[in-house]
Amino acid sequence: MFFYRIDTNLIPSTEIVENNEEFEVAGFIQSKTDLFFNEIEQTCHIAVSNILYRKQIMILCIASKEEAIQENTIIDFLNLIDFKCNKFKIREITMNSYISLLRKSSRNDFISAEDDILKLLNIDRLNSRLYRNHSFDYSEDLLYSNKTSRILYEDTAGLLCSKSLSEELDRIFVKTEGTKNPLGHPVHYMFQIENRDSQDEAFKILHSALYLNKRITSQRYSRVTIEPYDFLDEKILDTLFDVSIGGTIILSMPKYFTEGGAVTPYGSENVVKICDLVKKYRNRVLTIIDIPHDDNILKESIIENLGSVITINVFDETAFEDRARSFLRELAKKHNVKPNKSLYRTITNDKGYSAADLNLIFDEWYGRHLKNNFYTQYADLNTANKQVAAIKPKGNAFQELSKMIGLEQAKLIIK
Numbered sequence: 001m002f003f004y005r006i007d008t009n010l011i012p013s014t015e016i017v018e019n020n021e022e023f024e025v026a027g028f029i030q031s032k033t034d035l036f037f038n039e040i041e042q043t044c045h046i047a048v049s050n051i052l053y054r055k056q057i058m059i060l061c062i063a064s065k066e067e068a069i070q071e072n073t074i075i076d077f078l079n080l081i082d083f084k085c086n087k088f089k090i091r092e093i094t095m096n097s098y099i100s101l102l103r104k105s106s107r108n109d110f111i112s113a114e115d116d117i118l119k120l121l122n123i124d125r126l127n128s129r130l131y132r133n134h135s136f137d138y139s140e141d142l143l144y145s146n147k148t149s150r151i152l153y154e155d156t157a158g159l160l161c162s163k164s165l166s167e168e169l170d171r172i173f174v175k176t177e178g179t180k181n182p183l184g185h186p187v188h189y190m191f192q193i194e195n196r197d198s199q200d201e202a203f204k205i206l207h208s209a210l211y212l213n214k215r216i217t218s219q220r221y222s223r224v225t226i227e228p229y230d231f232l233d234e235k236i237l238d239t240l241f242d243v244s245i246g247g248t249i250i251l252s253m254p255k256y257f258t259e260g261g262a263v264t265p266y267g268s269e270n271v272v273k274i275c276d277l278v279k280k281y282r283n284r285v286l287t288i289i290d291i292p293h294d295d296n297i298l299k300e301s302i303i304e305n306l307g308s309v310i311t312i313n314v315f316d317e318t319a320f321e322d323r324a325r326s327f328l329r330e331l332a333k334k335h336n337v338k339p340n341k342s343l344y345r346t347i348t349n350d351k352g353y354s355a356a357d358l359n360l361i362f363d364e365w366y367g368r369h370l371k372n373n374f375y376t377q378y379a380d381l382n383t384a385n386k387q388v389a390a391i392k393p394k395g396n397a398f399q400e401l402s403k404m405i406g407l408e409q410a411k412l413i414i415k
Contacts, residue, residue, distance in 0.1 A: 001121070001243045002218055003098035004069055005049075006060035008078070008088040022053075026109040032081045033111060037120075044069065045117060046077045048110040049101040058083060061093075061101035063121050067217045067246055092219055094140045095243060099127055123243055125236055136232060137225040138240065144219060145208035149173050152205050152212075158330030159198050160316040160355045165205060168312050172209045181214045184283035190302070192293040192315040195355040199290065202314055206288075207248060216286050218247035225252045226274070228264045234273045241277050245284045255292040266298055275305035282309050318352035327355075331362045337369060 029048050037045050044064040051058050060077075062069055069090060078085055093101075102114040111117060118124035147155070153169060156162040168189075176182075189206065193199040210216045222244055226232060241249060251274060256264040278287045291298050293316055303311065319327055324347050332339040343365045347353070353361075371378045 001095075001123070001245060002062075002064045002067065002069070003093050003095055003220070004060075004062040004064065004090055005093045005097070005101060006062060006074060006088050006090055008058045008060065008074075008083075008085040010056040010058055011084040011086050012056055023109065025051075029081045029110050030112065036077050036080055040073070042120065044073060045121060046074070047102060047105045047117070048081070048108075049105045050108060058085070059101070061098050061105065063098060063123075065245075092142060094142060094220055095123065095126065096140065122239065125239055126243065136227075136237065138222055140220060140222045142219045143204060143207050143211075143221060145204065145211065147208050147212075149209070149212070152209055155201065155205050158327070158334060159193075159202055160319055160327060160358075161193055161198065161202055161314050163317055164312075164314045165202055168206070168314065169209055172213055172215065185215070185286050187310045187312050188278065188282070188286065189288040190299065190311045190313050191288055191290040192295075192299070192313065193290075193355070194293040194316050195359060198316070198355050203250065203288065206314070210248075210286065216246065216248055218244075220244075221248040221250065223250040223252060225254065226266075226270060228256050228266045228270070232270045232273050234277065237273070238277060238280075241281045241285050245281070248286045248288065250288045250290055251278075252290040253292075253298065254290075255295065263295075266301075268301065271298075271301050272305055275302060275307075275309075278306060279309055316355050318354065319358060320352050321347065321349050324353045324358060327353075327358050328362055331359070332366075335366060337366070340369075342368075 033047055043066060044062065046060055046062050049059045049061045058078075060074070062074075071088075071090075074088060074090075075085075099114065099118070102111070102117060105111045106114045115124060115127075118127055149169070153166060156166045156169070159165065191199055191202065193202055207216070207221065211219060222240060224237070224240065253266060274289075278289075281287070289302060289311065291302070299313075317323075325344050328343055328347075329339050332343065343362070346361055371381070
């Protein structure tokens with residue numbers, strides 16, 4: 001489903017709507033809104049969220065099952081409610097933003113109640129105001145990107161998953177036969193990237209490339225975080241998949257630990273539920289499954305339960321020597337500083353480094369680099385570890401005082 005906000009500039013009217021007439025206008029719009037929804041076979045719901053009469057601006061909110069809202073559809077709706085406009089701006093919004101605009105519409109009496117509309121659209125159970133316990137955490141956002149393929153390739157250079165990611169970019173940018181891309185997703189994705197920042201960057205690159213090549217048609221995406229043995233309500237998750245048609249869902253399955261420090265494995269029941277939904281929506285929703293970088297048991301379980309659904313694995317490689325130094329150079333470039341020999345001093349030729357290792361090496365070097373080259377007023381300050389080491393307590397103060405007899409001994413101790 002696609003959600004839009006439309007800002008329209010109304011053609012100035014010779015008639016001034018008085019405050020006491022606004023209620024009548026709202027009632028008229030409400031009846032026509034229901035009529036229009038049924039006339040277009042409930043494929044698209046358009047509602048007036050607000051009218052700023054003095055500024056001659058009308059704000060619409062739209063939920064559409066179609067890939068893109070047609071301008072003619074908007075004009076037909078405006079004609080039906082007896083308003084004219086000379087221009088309008090369309091932009092995609094998140095579902096939560098749409099619900100907020102719909103709530104505003106209800107308060108202004110342009111619709112009867114937002115809850116009724118949400119039920120008609122089958123998204124009422126995702127309304128966080130009504131249902132706070134979804135049995136999983138989820139968030140949504142929009143990713144606006146106008147990066148070219150060249151820039152996307154350049155962005156991969158600073159990631160340890162650059163090899164697997166750039167190979168997938170090669171496949172994405174291969175032109176398909178015919179003038180129009182067919183509907184459906186030939187593959188889905190599995191991320192095994194240790195660092196969260198790197199994971200987010202890899203997602204942005206992949207998402208931008210897919211959107212640029214019309215493999216996905218919505219810029220909206222949802223991130224679902226699932227816990228190992230919590231009950232997973234597949235009906236609500238199914239609704240989220242249904243609302244995400246044309247877009248992307250990230251299913252995040254992070255590593256959880258018991259109080260004793262052991263890793264909690266994911267229950268097979270939840271893995272089956274997740275994989276069944278991925279298979280059900282395989283041609284309508286792009287799915288990225290994010291799992292711990294070292295959990296091969298979970299990886300094999302997911303692949304087994306996905307059956308014929310193909311996943312492309314985007315994963316961190318272990319960096320040795322030149323690759324590790326190259327990664328550090330890219331980090332320095334992102335921070336607008338020039339690397340020096342001290343940055344590479346800890347890199348040895350016989351050791352492999354993870355993204356976490358290299359980020360730690362860079363952060364420690366960068367902290368020193370800032371103090372020594374840019375903020376020299378702090379250059380003489382010790383690190384926290386050195387400060388703690390310098391403050392070594394001299395025995396137990398209470399025990400020393402307990403041994404004291406009289407003021408003279410106290411004075412001697414103080415001296």
